[in-house]
Amino acid sequence: MNPATAQAWVIVDELVRCGVTQVVLCPGSRNAPLSMALFEAAETGRLTLHVRIDERSAGYLALGLTRGSGRPAAVACTSGTAAANLHPAVLEAAHAGVGFLALTADRPPELLGIGANQTVDQRDLYGPAAATVAFPVAQRLDGQGRVWRALVCRAVAEAEHGRPVQVNVPFREPLVPTFEPPWPDSLDGRPDGRRWTVSAPPPLPRGGMDFTLPARTLMVLGSGRADRAVAAASVAQSARWPVLAEPTARAAALSGGAVVLRHGTLLVSGELPEALRPDAVVVVGRPTLSRGVSRLLAGTTVYAIDDVPGWADAQHAAAQVRCWLDLGDLGLIEGIETEWLPSWRQADVSAQTAVDKLLAEQEWPTGLQVAAELVAALPSGGQLFVGSSNPIRDVDLVAEPRSDIAVYANRGVSGIDGNVSTAAGLALSSTGPTYALVGDLTFLHDLNALVVGPPEQRPDLTVVVVNDNGGGIFSLLEQGAAEHRPSFERVFGTPHSVDLTTLCTALNVPHTLVTDRATLRSAVVPQPGLRVVEVRTDRAALRELHARLRTTATEASHT
Structure with missing residues (x-):
């Protein structure tokens, strides 16, 4: 067993012992030792492996797997820009308090700073957003196994405390198994599948109130x-x-x-x-x-x-x-x-009566109507991921609170990137039906989430896309005011005119175009597999509708 193969095998074995059983893998050359070790572990049923071709989507998939399972997941990639593409997911995780592992393969130190191909200085690549556990280059020496296992345990402990972790592993060639002399000592872990180092679980916060709170x-x-x-x-x-x-x-x-x-x-x-x-x-x-x-x-x-x-x-x-x-x-x-x-x-009751009346007067569909009706139609025990920008705010404004569905959103840094991939991770870590409500730009921004190879497990995920052909959220902000109309459509509205039906056909993803309430309700009846439900809306009157909504609720609260 050569050093790179030995190190990768030990890392994967110790990850499993630490309870990391969901791993996303992106193909590459420098991470070949990890790829082969992960494949072997998946084939023997020790972990579940998800292979994806886009590191940015893969990072968010790992984030969703972590949030859905309550246990750190991992994403493994090759060196260079591949590792950099995990940065958005790391930032979201850092600000949301979600700990997952970014296993970034690296070039050995002698290749840094000399113009070697696909080589960047990726030590502490994510700055303060992630803890870093830096592995030494594997060498055929006694005692290496305990070093590697202890470092894995340290990384997992950081993730269990709600912090993303970069596990940077420089691999020296050969990167695939070769015939080598026996390893000088045992690489086995602790008996009975235990972790090499067992650390204390995160402490539970308790008490500490020492001041009074008013009745109102x-x-x-x-x-x-x-x-x-x-x-x-x-x-x-x-x-x-x-x-x-x-x-x-x-x-x-x-x-x-x-x-x-x-x-x-x-x-x-x-x-x-x-x-x-x-x-x-x-x-x-x-x-x-x-x-x-x-x-x-x-x-x-x-x-x-x-x-x-x-x-x-x-x-x-x-x-x-x-x-x-x-x-x-x-x-x-x-x-x-x-x-x-x-x-x-x-x-609240007065506002609801007034809001229901206002929405009933609107031509269907609007984003507000879709949000309220989707939440009401979801099956008990389901989970809903709500995309950034308007969808999460529409649900906040008008949907009825429910105790029997779990609602998720990426509110760490609230970006539109990776939303569909996060939802896919939630779906893959759950046995119940999973839904995502996103806007069209959010959907297009993470289109690679729908690229799932034939051998891979497909999530049971229904993605509901409210398509207003652009950035409807900006209609509600200062730049959506009438005095900014000359510049608005091109630089904020950003219409794209993408045909989602054709797009989904190319990706082999079933697509349903919804044109009425009944079709929406039937389209979200639970069924296995990945599918897209599109609802086309018009954002031209969005600013006026939201202004009327706020006025209606305020007036109702004063009666």
Whole structure:
């Protein structure tokens, strides 16, 4: 066994021992030792291997596998720009607190800085976004096995604590198995399949509240740990606080027994009536979707429940930060105001009546209608990945909160890249039906997610594409105002006129064009395989519709 083959075999064996059983592999020459070791492990049933040709999509697939399974997954690639293409997924993982492993094959040190082909300095390639575990070049020496296994355990421990890890492995030729003398000592791991080094699991945050909270408190739940959201929501339930939860936190909030407002984001988009003005806002996790929420936080006393250090506070408004809030802290709440929660519930019901009426008056389909109707149609036990830009905000604005579906989104850095691949990873790590709701630019940006080779396991994933032929989100921002109309369509609207039907045919992916509500409901009935459901919308009236939506909800809350 030559050194590169021996090192790759030990790395893969120790990864499996550490519980890393989902690996995405991109083809390449320098990572050939890893590729062959991973193939052998997959053939013997020790891990599940997913082969993809695009590293950027592969990185997000590993991210989705990690989030769906709750265990670190890995992605392996060759050197050079291949490793650089994992950077977007690493950034998303770093800011979302998701730990996966980037196994980047590298050239040996003697090839750095001399103009060798496909060679860059990829040590610490991802900067502060990832921990780095740097392997030495394998040599035929005693004691190498323990070094390699200990480094794998260190990398997995970092990932288990919610941090992406670059595992950089320089391989010296030969890169494929060759006839060599026996290895000088044993390369075997610990007996009974144990890890070489067993480290302590991540600590659970607990307690620490030492200040009072007013009765008129509003709780806002953003992205973050589900267990923290459930614990905090149980306090809101007992204290009779209303809860405004972003889509990814709604199931956790409902599991904690909280009253989750369906149209909370709309209610805070305008001036709140006196009966709804909170004395404090408890922010759990990291809210990112609503400017109305941001304005509310900027003008109210804020208490943050989040990681310490590293808590979310984009408005620089937090007066106190603690890592946990649960029922043990109920004694610190200044009583219950009997009309506080009923006032919010009544405003929410009034807003719902007004919003339902407004949407019923619109010609179908709009993105808002599709979001509400898709969430309502999903089967119990399913999971939904919601794309960045308008889809996640449409779900936030109008969809009914449900406790029986899991909702995911890439809110670490909120990019449109890799969304479909992340959803595919969720689907491949789950036994229930999985759906993705994305815009057309998000879909096109990650088209390689649909390139799945014949030998590969295909995800059971239905991708619903709301196609408004461009960047509809910009219609709702400052650049979508009338005074910017001359430049808008070309540099922000960016129409593409791509025929998704033809595109899906070329990719051997079933495609359904939906033109009415009944067809949408039938198109999302669970079935195996990867498929695309397209709904074509018009963004010309999008800005006006959202303005009317906010006005309608605000007026309803004042009645």
